[in-house]
Amino acid sequence: MQKSLIPDINPDPTDSEEIRRRGLIRILALGLLVLSLLALMTIIVFLFIYPEQWHDKEILLAIVSSIAATITSVVIYQINKYSSKTASLLLLLLFVTASIFSDTPEQLADGRSLFIFTIPIAISSLLLFPLASFIFAALSSIIIVFLAHSVPTTPNPVAIVGFFMLAIVSWLSASSLDRALRELRVINANLDQVVIERTQALAESLSRERIEAGRNQAILNCIADGVVVFDRKWNAILANPALKGMLDLPIELIVNKNFRDLIEHPRLSPRSRGLLYAMMEHDTQPPSFRVEWGRKTLSISAAQVYDHSKDGDTNLGTVTVFRDFTREAEVERLKSTFVAIVSHELRTPLNAILGYAEMFKESVYGPMNQKQVNMAERIMKNTQRLLGLINDLLDQAQMEAGKLTIQMAPMKPAELLENVHSVLDQSVQEKGLRLTSEIEDNLPEVINGDSARLQQILVNLVNNGVKFTDHGVLHVRLFCPYSGRWGIEVSDTGRGIPESELPYIFDTFRQVDGAATRVHGGFGLGLSIVKQLVNLMNGEVKVKSKVDRGSTFTVTLPLTVPEADMEKRRML
């Protein structure tokens, strides 16, 4: 296959020289044959008209010459097939011989028919080699001298000079022709080489491409996810075997079909159909979404394919990856049910314990002494702690399941601070600390936010500060660092966090002191929940800390103001 792409080129220049000469001799031999035959016919016609001339010596000579020329031209023609050089030599000698007999020796020596000799001189340099014209000029001169000597008379010196002049001209033109041809041959050879190289490169790149395509196909065939590639009109141009297995459809019903045919398949749920049509119609889609295919849940992610060229990006189509998500979806469903049940079943008895303890404390069923009241308070406090831990665990579980959502509504930042004070003032004071707070003037009075979750962030941050501060102040600041953002800053005067631990403090179940040496209670979920909530709100949380000096946590969030409030602000 590869070989056939390369033309069979033999760059031997002698070959073309041989061909040229052979062609030339063929023409000359044929011309000579025609002339000889014409001469023969003319003589025959002449003898018919004048039959008495039969005995003329000259006529006989002419007949013999014509026949000899005819035979010789045929012989030359045949020899030419095997060796053009021999044929050339024979042809030239034939011309010379014919020239000798073309006129009487007197006339030839005198110069009447000398021009006949010029034919072999002129063509010898073309047929044999450029300098051959001099050989034939010399040969012709010797013949002339010889003829003149035999007559006897003096040879025509002008003719001899003429022969050599012609030889020079022939030699010059033949050698320049030869040079030109040689250059042409070199150019041709170079050109042939370039063609060979290009053809070879093309063949190599084609075979490389074929290998590459084969490799890509093998990779595609081995991918466990279903892959289908659509062109710009959503015709499936490629699909892998995994997709076939996943959809349980023959590949013919997928490839070369429009995506609409697949979407209209009865196994697809109506909701999923809507999602897929939305994917087709709007180029922007969430990174991945799920569809119900029969009893299976498939996760689909689609990406546009662009060809990046100088003229800009051209959309080539869409690559869609299908992943069997049935098991994961089932686990998620179970997890979410579990979370809901646990949430209810754990909180309800704890609520009862808390309620009964409060009833003790409040002496609902008769007076209690101080010790009993203290005990009831301890029960209440521990129950509250347990409830807090359960809430953290449930929040964590919900976030992991992706079930926790942020619900934005107009809210007042000032209320956030009021609530934090009402929830935490007591525990702050019990530890001998102070909780102070401020709101910067540039923060709008009403903003959009999820107040319950913001409250949780703030409480977790302050609680964290209380836990790790033995004396001093906890300070909460709400501020507006720059347009479009607002922030919550919680700083303490606690023991601080070692630099080596800073990268891990937002990790789940992590406390700076390890599990075996824990001094502080809790699951280590507080900061992790803060981080995750802040991420859900498209914000970020940072911490700065110095050992024995304290820590500062800064949360920055996108700032939007409810529209009604915007109007008010503009009017002000």
Added chain:
Amino acid sequence: MSELALIIEDDEDLAHIFAEALRGVGFEVELLADGQAARERLTKGTAPYLILLDMHIPHVSGGDLLTHVIRKDERLAKAIVIITTADARMGDAYTDLADFVMVKPISFIQLRDLTSRLKPKD
């Protein structure tokens, strides 16, 4: 005569605690542990002054009772409705229909203080 309070709550202990809190401030208390029974009671008999309604109860959900029974009945138009739920989000969904939303865990003291403020002064 003391005002009637209906406590619709399926957990026996919580119902007991809530009842003690309400009795403590002078309400007459009637307990209902089931959505179906609550619907029947709400459509007949003395109209309560206050309803403490749990959102998660058997047979008929607290949400349905609130939407389709309590807020549709002329006799109950004046009743003060406090909904209790373990799910803060669910509480948010019914804020417009209820007078108060209490998210579990509900403190005895908190409930007692709230209802004492709601009780008409003699």
